[in-house]
Amino acid sequence: MATAAGEEPPDPAADGALIDVTDAGDDEGVGAPAHAAGSPSGADDGKAKGGGEGEGAAAVSDAWRERLFVGQKLDVLDETDSWCEAEVVELQGDLALIHFLYWSSKWDVKLHRRSPRLAPYRSRVYWEGGPLRLGQWLDVFDTHPKQRTWVQARIVDEREDAVKVHFKGWKPKWDEWLPRDDPRIKPWCSHTAVLKPYRPKARTYWRHHARARYVQNTDSRMHAYRRGLQRLGFALKPVDGDGNCLFRSVSHQVYGSDAHHAVVRAAAVRYMQAERDWFRPFVASDDAEFDEYLERMARNGEWGDDPEIQAMCEIYNRPAAIFAYDAAVGARCLRTFHEAGVAGARAPMRLSYYGGGHYDAIVSDADAAAYLTTRPGEHEERVLASLLARPPVARGVSEGKADDAAGMTDLQAALQASREQLDDFDQSLEAALQASLGTAPADMVADAMDGGGGAGGGGGG
Known part of the structure; x- marks a missing residue:
């Protein structure tokens, strides 16, 4: 970008992560596809647009829409009128699940095959040697001596x-x-991003398969796992596998007892409801589906997953270290949520995960120092009241506006950092464990069913 003599461009650190959603102010939102809740929905603010159906492109027969297939690449218009490279990853009747090639599966969206937001591959996006059109996004090399890097830009x-x-x-x-x-x-x-593979949500997988943990109490791997935890100074604290196991395990970490799991669950659901703009894309395609999801999650026995872990980390301001069996060392931390927590965060909550949705608590002699001493529910109510009194934490800082970043509270900045970390996970916890064990999901289900379900009975949670 050209600069006047002696004039320096602004600090590019204000740009934020590539997948951040921006506001509808000085810049158009171009990070995560704009079907993210709370992002602009193609509102015309005088900026260049990506072009309507038929604009800037030759008229194309719609016959291709009737022949959509899984794996087919398309150009797809997001709600900020940015045409993106995408792929059909699932088909159900006339509905196609679309995965944007350079964004995580959190941003996948369902569209009707006749949606005007679908177009043949490379008919709208710029490709090497193709036509340049008003509104297209590009990668452009910045030749300024202090930059000399690839930058995203729009015509x-x-x-x-x-x-x-x-x-x-x-x-x-x-x-x-x-x-x-x-x-x-x-x-x-x-040049500015990497391809993000489609990652089916574990929740979707288990709707169609029997749910059962596949590291059983009688399994030799469980004995090795317990020994591995012991070497780390920890011990396993099993909880009932009644669908509440995640919330029971967190209750034990927070209160020293799993008896308050209903309080923990209710707080997580209310928190996600209050911060729906951020949590919705993880589990639902639209607001109605998210409301149904929260209604189910509020019920006793409905098993929780990655988004609920993130919500509980924020409520209690504690990271969550998820441990799993490891063939080499017996036990290892598979993933940590909320590592970039708010200042003053207490010790991590430690949870054991076996796959199939089942969790146990992991305890140590030092745990009592982190227990809440208030009446169960009191801390949660205080956090929720504080949450409702402040503006929702947006997905990222508005790009290119350093004054916006400076105006964020320490709490907002810490939560943003924590959530960006969750965004960076290309896999769900279930998929990460599957990859760690090197076993195909179907094989693990078969092994689990053969094993009889383990402690807490068949099924997860």
């Missing part, structure tokens, strides 16, 4: 021989005219 004006690009996260004064054949222009995300 905001054009003429016969050149296009004007606006650099994501930078003020309009840095906009630059580039020849249409300039080698600094490359397809969007080709």
Whole structure:
């Protein structure tokens, strides 16, 4: 981007992560696909748009829509009018589940096969050697001596021989005219992002398969796992496998007893409801589906998953270290949620995961120092009241606006960092365990069923 003599561009650190959703102010939202709740929905604020159906592209027969297939690549319009490379990953009648190639499966969206947001592959996005059009997103090499890096940019004006690009996260004064054949222009995300594979939600998988833990109490792996925990100074505290096991385990970590699992569950559900704009994309495609999800999650015996763990970490301001069996050392920490917690966070909650949705608590001699001493429910009510009194924590800082970042409270900044960490996980906890054990999901289900379900009976949670 061109600069005047002696003038320096703003700090690019204000850009934020590539997958952050921005607001509808100075810059268009181009990070995560805009079907994220709370992002702009294509509102026309005078900025360049991605083009309507038929605009800037030759008319194409709709026959291809009737022949959609899993694995088919498409151009898909997100709700900020940005055409993105995407893929059909599931088909159910006329509904197609769409995965954006450069974003995690959190942002997958269901669209009708006749949705105007679908277009043939490379008919709308820029590709090497293809036409440049108003509204397209690009990767552009920044030649400023202090930058010299690839930056995402959008075409905001054009003429016969050149296009004007606006650099994501930078003020309009840095906009630059580039020849249409300039080698600094490359397809969007080709140099600024990495492909994100489609990761089916574990919850979806287990709806269609028998749920059972596949590391059993009588299994030799369980004996090795207990010994591994013991070497780390921990011990296993089994809880009932009645569908409440995640909430029982967290209750034990928070109160020293699993008896308050209903209080913990209710708080998690209310918290997710209050922060629905951020939690919804993890589990639902729209608000109605999210409401149904929360209604189910509020019921006794409904098993929890990654989003509920994140919510409980935020409620109690404690990281959650998830341990699992490891063939080499017996036990290892598979994943930690909320590592970037708010200042003053207490010791981590330690949970044991066996797959199939079942959790136990992991205890140590030092746990009592972290227990809440207030009446069960009192802390939760105080956190929820405080939450409702402040603005919702947005997904990321508005890109290119350092003053917005500076204006965030320490609490908001810490929660944002924690949530960005969860966003970075390409796999659900279930998928991470499957990958760790090197076993296909179907094989693990078969092994679990053959084993009889283990402690707490068949089934998870």
